[in-house]
Amino acid sequence: MHSVSVKNLTLNFGNVSVLRNLNIDVAEGEFVVLLGPSGCGKSTLLNCLAGLLDISEGEIWIKDKNVTWSEPSERGIGMVFQSYALYPQMTVRGNLTFGLRIAKMPAPEIAKRVARAAEILQIQPLLDRKPGALSGGQRQRVAIGRALVRDVDVFLFDEPLSNLDAKLRSELRVEIKRLHGRLKNTMVYVTHDQIEALTLADRIAVMKGGVIQQLAAPLEIYNRPANLFVAGFIGSPSMNFLKGRTVDGGRAFQFGATKIDLSGYAGGAVLERDQAILGVRPEHITVSTTPSVGPSIPAEVEIDEHLGADSLLWLKADGISLSVRVPVEGRLPAGAKVHLGLDIPKASLFDAKTEQRI
Ligand code: ADP
Numbered sequence: 001m002h003s004v005s006v007k008n009l010t011l012n013f014g015n016v017s018v019l020r021n022l023n024i025d026v027a028e029g030e031f032v033v034l035l036g037p038s039g040c041g042k043s044t045l046l047n048c049l050a051g052l053l054d055i056s057e058g059e060i061w062i063k064d065k066n067v068t069w070s071e072p073s074e075r076g077i078g079m080v081f082q083s084y085a086l087y088p089q090m091t092v093r094g095n096l097t098f099g100l101r102i103a104k105m106p107a108p109e110i111a112k113r114v115a116r117a118a119e120i121l122q123i124q125p126l127l128d129r130k131p132g133a134l135s136g137g138q139r140q141r142v143a144i145g146r147a148l149v150r151d152v153d154v155f156l157f158d159e160p161l162s163n164l165d166a167k168l169r170s171e172l173r174v175e176i177k178r179l180h181g182r183l184k185n186t187m188v189y190v191t192h193d194q195i196e197a198l199t200l201a202d203r204i205a206v207m208k209g210g211v212i213q214q215l216a217a218p219l220e221i222y223n224r225p226a227n228l229f230v231a232g233f234i235g236s237p238s239m240n241f242l243k244g245r246t247v248d249g250g251r252a253f254q255f256g257a258t259k260i261d262l263s264g265y266a267g268g269a270v271l272e273r274d275q276a277i278l279g280v281r282p283e284h285i286t287v288s289t290t291p292s293v294g295p296s297i298p299a300e301v302e303i304d305e306h307l308g309a310d311s312l313l314w315l316k317a318d319g320i321s322l323s324v325r326v327p328v329e330g331r332l333p334a335g336a337k338v339h340l341g342l343d344i345p346k347a348s349l350f351d352a353k354t355e356q357r358i
């Protein structure tokens with residue numbers, strides 16, 4: 001059984017198409033992250049699931065029920081917003097119980113649910129405070145608590161951590177992961193932050209321009225990006241892209257004067273293509289000060305960025321800029337002449353015209 005199914009969903013605002021023929025099936029208990037740059041339609045899709053926007057075409061199913069035209073309150077979803085959306089004049093307890101009181105739930109049941117949510121989110125000492133007297137992290141816990149007390153099937157999160165500072169963001173990220181581990185509810189979580197997506201998701205849907213580019217497990221997306229956009233969007237610093245062509249019947253990649261052996265490439269049939277792009281992550285390039293055995297790419301160090309645990313070398317090779325992650329002891333001064341080796345089994349090859357992975 002699917003917990004959430006989106007079938008051929010299209011949404012137009014006037015004559016602008018914001019979501020285009022989307023399909024997603026979310027399994028019971030699965031954590032799916034919608035990831036993409038600002039304006040790609042993530043919040044719009046979440047609002048469609050929540051019933052806050054009418055869709056133009058397609059269907060939305062939750063727990064095997066067609067809810068396409070159901071009211072938000074009938075969908076069994078709880079939504080958590082970036083802005084918290086708490087009532088400022090009510091205490092935390094008042095905020096948690098408001099919806100339940102409106103629904104005329106018996107007081108003992110309300111008390112039980114508040115006690116459980118407060119325990120799970122560690123907000124017992126805050127119940128009698130008003131939102132104004134809470135930190136951002138505490139407010140977001142209360143906002144999550146409001147979805148929790150409703151005992152919903154599906155949690156929808158819209159950038160819940162974006163208003164928090166970096167340290168709090170990483171703490172609350174771990175808490176959300178723990179919460180999912182404990183509750184095992186289905187969660188659909190929107191973010192533009194690739195670290196949140198990679199760490200939280202069972203599967204990530206990478207979106208661009210209202211279209212899902214790839215829907216897969218985080219490691220699959222990181223290791224085998226479906227196209228150039230996904231490859232460039234995930235990973236920091238970004239994957240290095242070497243423009244060239246494939247030669248020798250697809251057995252080698254010609255980059256400038258260097259011919260790189262592709263026999264270890266783990267993708268599909270390479271063939272000969274006059275415009276191809278070889279994508280290599282910064283941690284999949286080795287730097288050596290002496291020419292290695294076999295072909296290597298000559299390069300020059302431009303900048304050495306020390307990051308604490310490791311170091312990033314920014315290099316110039318055949319007119320393009322490359323980044324390479326090296327151990328701290330592998331640091332090199334600007335101007336150093338080096339040779340680069342590529343880990344081809346971990347590389348991605350793209351057709352430059354279609355931008356699709358080969
Ligand atoms: P994201 O959450 O990924 O940053 P949104 O879903 O908020 O993006 O917006 C997607 C696109 O839809 C944007 O280009 C935005 O300008 C447009 N959009 C959102 N709401 C409306 C609206 N009510 N009317 C017209 N266009 C809208």
Ligand code: MG
Nearest residue numbers: 042043044159
């Ligand atoms: Mg948004």
